[in-house]
Amino acid sequence: MKRIAALILLACFAAKARAFEPFVISGIRVDGLQRIAPGTVFSYLPVDKGETLTPQRAKETIKALFATGFFSDIALDRQGDVLVVQVVERPTIARIDIRGNKDIKTDELMSGLKQIGLSEGDTFDRLALDRVQQELTHQYYNRGKYNVSITPHVTRLDRNRVAIDIDIREGKAARIQEINLVGNHVYSSAQIRSDWESGTPSWNSWYTNNDQYSREKLSGDLDRLQNYYLDRGYANFQISSAQVTISPNKENMYIAANMIEGHLYKVSSVKLLGKLVLPEDALMRLVLLKPGETFSRAKAEYTSKAITALLANVGYAFAKVTPVPKLDKENHTVALTFFIEPGQRVYVRRIIFVGNTSTEDLVLRREMRQFEGGWYSQAAIDRSKIRLQRLGFFSKVTITNERVPGSTDQVDLKVKVKEEPSGALQFGLGYAQVTGIIGSVSVSERNFMGTGKQISAQVQQSSYLKSYVFSYLDPYFTQSGISLGYNLSYTVLNQGQANIASYLYNTKAFSTYIGIPISETDTINLGLGLSSNVINTYQGLTPQSLIDYQNQIGHKTIHAWTSSISYAHDTRNQYFTPSRGGLQYISAEIAMPGSTVEYYKLSAQSSNYFPLPADFVLGLNGSVGYGGTYGKDSNLAFPFWQNYYAGGVTDVRGYQDNTLGPKEFVPGYTTGQPIGGAFKVRGAVNLFLPLPFLKDSNTARVAVFYDTGNVFSTYSQFHWGGLASSVGIGLQWRAPIGPIDISYAFPVHYSPADAPFISHLQFTFGSAF
CATH class of the missing domain: 3.10.20.310 (membrane protein fhac)
Structure with missing residues (x-):
C-alpha cells in the first residue's frame, strides 16, 4: 500500500509540474497562506531566485513542501518569470476531547496521542487520526479490554481549524477463567503460581483484580515462572510455548504455558x-x-x-x-x-539541589553524608536520602548522578525533592453534655521559614480547660548537629472533664533540652525543667485516695525541678509512613531533691516496621512506663498528678481517652473515675495494606490492627489478664487539609468497669500549610 501511495504522489507531482518550460526565477510568491508565515515556506523551498526552474526541480519543490505536512494541496504557477507557489493549508487542531475513559487516565491517553502526532495546536492529518484508533485500541487490549469501541469525530471550525472528539466505550475487561501449566513435575502449579499477578476468580478478586487479564501481567508472570526454576537450580529450564485463548464474546480468557523443566544443576x-x-x-x-x-x-x-x-x-x-x-x-x-x-574511580564535583523552593539549601546540605570533593560512595548517598526523607519536609526524594562533560573521573549529584506542607494549623471542636463546646487551635511549623527550625503554639479553651503552650527547637544549634529546644506552658485544667478523676490542676512550666548525636542513628537528649503546680481537690467530687494523698504531703502548691535523659535509636526510612527500620526510645526523668515530692519516671518504647511481599508492611509497636518515689518520699505512693493513662485514638483504640486502668467510685456517681497508675504497658500490631488505586503509598495507607494495654496502680498489680485489647481497621491519610487519622475498633477484652467508655469510631484531623 505504501508503494502505491508513493506512486500516486509522484504522479501528482508530475501532473502539477509538467506544464513548466524551464525559466530563470526572478522572484517567488506564495499564495494561500493563512497561519504559516511566508518565511517558513521559503525555508523549505529547494529553489531560489536566479535559479533555473526545470520540471525536475519543480517536482523536488512540490515534494519538499508536501513533506512538511503543513499543506493538503500544492501547485506551482508562473507569472512572467515569477514563480507562484499556491498552497492549501491543512487545518490546525483547536481542541481534543476524550470521553468515556475510566480505566486509563485522560493525561495518559493525551500523551499517547502526542507521540503519534496528534495534539492541540498541531496540524491536522487524517492519517494520524486513523493511527489514533489503532493506538488507543492497542492500549486497551493490553489491559484486557477486548470489547472496547473507539469512535473519533472531526468537526470543522472557523479560521481553518478542527475539533476532535473521541468517544470511548471501554466495555468489560476479559476475565481469566483458567490457567494451565503443562510439563511441571517437580513443583505443583499452586507452588509456582503463589506470587503470580494473574489468577483465576477468587474471593478477593474484587480487590486485587488478579483475574483481570493483562498482557503486561502475563509477561511478568512468565518471567516469574522462569525465575522460579532458575532460582532453584534448573539452569536449562525453558518455556516452550504460551497460548492465550479468548472466548467468542471476548469476556473470558484461557491461558496455557508449556515448559521443559530440565535437570537440577x-x-x-x-x-x-x-x-x-x-x-x-x-x-x-x-x-x-x-x-x-x-x-x-x-x-x-x-x-x-x-x-x-x-x-x-x-x-x-x-x-x-x-x-x-x-x-x-x-x-x-x-x-x-x-x-x-570497575571502570574509572570518580569523585563528586558538585551537589545540586532541585525543588526546594521554601527550604534553604543549607538544611538539605547538612543532612548529606556524601560530600563534594570526596570519592563517590553509594552507601553515603543512600544514607543521605534516608536522612532527607526523615526530615518530614518532602514527599519524595531522588538522587541521581550525572557525568561531568569532558571528565572521566567526576560526577555531579542532583538531589531532587518534592516539598510538602511542613506546618499544621489544627482546629478542634467537640461537645459533651457536661462541658458543652470545647475549642482548640494550634499552630506548628517544623520548617520555620525554610531553616529547619521547629516552632509551635497551642491554645485550648473550654469550660474546664485553659492551656497555652509554646515550644521551639533548633535541630542544628551547632554545626556538629547538637540541637537545642525550649518548652513553655500554662495550663488550668479540670481533670474530671477530661476523663480523669475530678480535681483542678493549675500548672506553669518551663523546660529546656539539648540533643547530642552520637552516631548516624543514635541520639542522647538531656533536659532540665521547672514547674509550679496548684492542685485543688473537692470533697464529694474527688476520689478519696487523691484527697488523702494531698493531705499526706500537706501542700496544694507542688514545686518541682526536674532533670531528664533519653536515648533514641532511629533507623526508619520515612518520617510519616515508614516501611522498614524502627525507632527505639528510652528515657528517665527525676524530680530532683528539694522538690515537693521526689519521684522518678522511666519509660521505653519501640516501633519496628518490616516489609512483606506484595507491598504489605508489618508494624510492631510497644511501650512501657514506670514511676516511683525515692529519698525522703520513698514511703509515699507515686504522685497521682504524674500518673500514666491509657486509651484513645493514639493509644489503645476503641476506648475513650484516658479511661482504661484503675478507677475509684465517688458516692453519687454511677461510674468510676479513672485515676491512672504508676505502671503502664501497651502494644500494637499493625498490618498495613497496599491500596491498588493509590500509586503513592506515602500519602495514605490502611491498616488492620490489634491493640492491647492498660495502666496499673503499681508494677506488683500487673497481670496479663488485666490488659484491655481491641481489633479494628484504621486509615492514615496525609490529606490536602492536613493529616487525618481514623480508626474503627471493636474491643475484644476488657473489664466491666471499662464498658461505659467504649468508643468504636475515633479520629483526629488538622489543616496543613
Whole structure:
C-alpha cells in the first residue's frame, strides 16, 4: 500500500509540474497562506531566485513542501518569470476531547496521542487520526479490554481549524477463567503460581483484580515462572510455548504455558575475573554460591549487586559485575564466573539541589553524608536520602548522578525533592453534655521559614480547660548537629472533664533540652525543667485516695525541678509512613531533691516496621512506663498528678481517652473515675495494606490492627489478664487539609468497669500549610 501511495504522489507531482518550460526565477510568491508565515515556506523551498526552474526541480519543490505536512494541496504557477507557489493549508487542531475513559487516565491517553502526532495546536492529518484508533485500541487490549469501541469525530471550525472528539466505550475487561501449566513435575502449579499477578476468580478478586487479564501481567508472570526454576537450580529450564485463548464474546480468557523443566544443576566452581581493585578475599566473602551448592540465578544476581555496591562505596560509581554461568550438560554442573569491570574511580564535583523552593539549601546540605570533593560512595548517598526523607519536609526524594562533560573521573549529584506542607494549623471542636463546646487551635511549623527550625503554639479553651503552650527547637544549634529546644506552658485544667478523676490542676512550666548525636542513628537528649503546680481537690467530687494523698504531703502548691535523659535509636526510612527500620526510645526523668515530692519516671518504647511481599508492611509497636518515689518520699505512693493513662485514638483504640486502668467510685456517681497508675504497658500490631488505586503509598495507607494495654496502680498489680485489647481497621491519610487519622475498633477484652467508655469510631484531623 505504501508503494502505491508513493506512486500516486509522484504522479501528482508530475501532473502539477509538467506544464513548466524551464525559466530563470526572478522572484517567488506564495499564495494561500493563512497561519504559516511566508518565511517558513521559503525555508523549505529547494529553489531560489536566479535559479533555473526545470520540471525536475519543480517536482523536488512540490515534494519538499508536501513533506512538511503543513499543506493538503500544492501547485506551482508562473507569472512572467515569477514563480507562484499556491498552497492549501491543512487545518490546525483547536481542541481534543476524550470521553468515556475510566480505566486509563485522560493525561495518559493525551500523551499517547502526542507521540503519534496528534495534539492541540498541531496540524491536522487524517492519517494520524486513523493511527489514533489503532493506538488507543492497542492500549486497551493490553489491559484486557477486548470489547472496547473507539469512535473519533472531526468537526470543522472557523479560521481553518478542527475539533476532535473521541468517544470511548471501554466495555468489560476479559476475565481469566483458567490457567494451565503443562510439563511441571517437580513443583505443583499452586507452588509456582503463589506470587503470580494473574489468577483465576477468587474471593478477593474484587480487590486485587488478579483475574483481570493483562498482557503486561502475563509477561511478568512468565518471567516469574522462569525465575522460579532458575532460582532453584534448573539452569536449562525453558518455556516452550504460551497460548492465550479468548472466548467468542471476548469476556473470558484461557491461558496455557508449556515448559521443559530440565535437570537440577550444582555449582562446580566460582571465579572472579577482570580488574580486581579490591582484595580478592574481600570480594569472595560476598559470593553467596559455593562449590557443591545448588545453582541459583537469584543468588548469582545478589552476589553481582553486592560486589557492585561495594565497589560503588569506594568510588567506582559505574562498576559492572556480570555473572557468566557455563553449563556442563553431561554432569549437570555450572562453572560460575563473575567478570568485574570497575571502570574509572570518580569523585563528586558538585551537589545540586532541585525543588526546594521554601527550604534553604543549607538544611538539605547538612543532612548529606556524601560530600563534594570526596570519592563517590553509594552507601553515603543512600544514607543521605534516608536522612532527607526523615526530615518530614518532602514527599519524595531522588538522587541521581550525572557525568561531568569532558571528565572521566567526576560526577555531579542532583538531589531532587518534592516539598510538602511542613506546618499544621489544627482546629478542634467537640461537645459533651457536661462541658458543652470545647475549642482548640494550634499552630506548628517544623520548617520555620525554610531553616529547619521547629516552632509551635497551642491554645485550648473550654469550660474546664485553659492551656497555652509554646515550644521551639533548633535541630542544628551547632554545626556538629547538637540541637537545642525550649518548652513553655500554662495550663488550668479540670481533670474530671477530661476523663480523669475530678480535681483542678493549675500548672506553669518551663523546660529546656539539648540533643547530642552520637552516631548516624543514635541520639542522647538531656533536659532540665521547672514547674509550679496548684492542685485543688473537692470533697464529694474527688476520689478519696487523691484527697488523702494531698493531705499526706500537706501542700496544694507542688514545686518541682526536674532533670531528664533519653536515648533514641532511629533507623526508619520515612518520617510519616515508614516501611522498614524502627525507632527505639528510652528515657528517665527525676524530680530532683528539694522538690515537693521526689519521684522518678522511666519509660521505653519501640516501633519496628518490616516489609512483606506484595507491598504489605508489618508494624510492631510497644511501650512501657514506670514511676516511683525515692529519698525522703520513698514511703509515699507515686504522685497521682504524674500518673500514666491509657486509651484513645493514639493509644489503645476503641476506648475513650484516658479511661482504661484503675478507677475509684465517688458516692453519687454511677461510674468510676479513672485515676491512672504508676505502671503502664501497651502494644500494637499493625498490618498495613497496599491500596491498588493509590500509586503513592506515602500519602495514605490502611491498616488492620490489634491493640492491647492498660495502666496499673503499681508494677506488683500487673497481670496479663488485666490488659484491655481491641481489633479494628484504621486509615492514615496525609490529606490536602492536613493529616487525618481514623480508626474503627471493636474491643475484644476488657473489664466491666471499662464498658461505659467504649468508643468504636475515633479520629483526629488538622489543616496543613
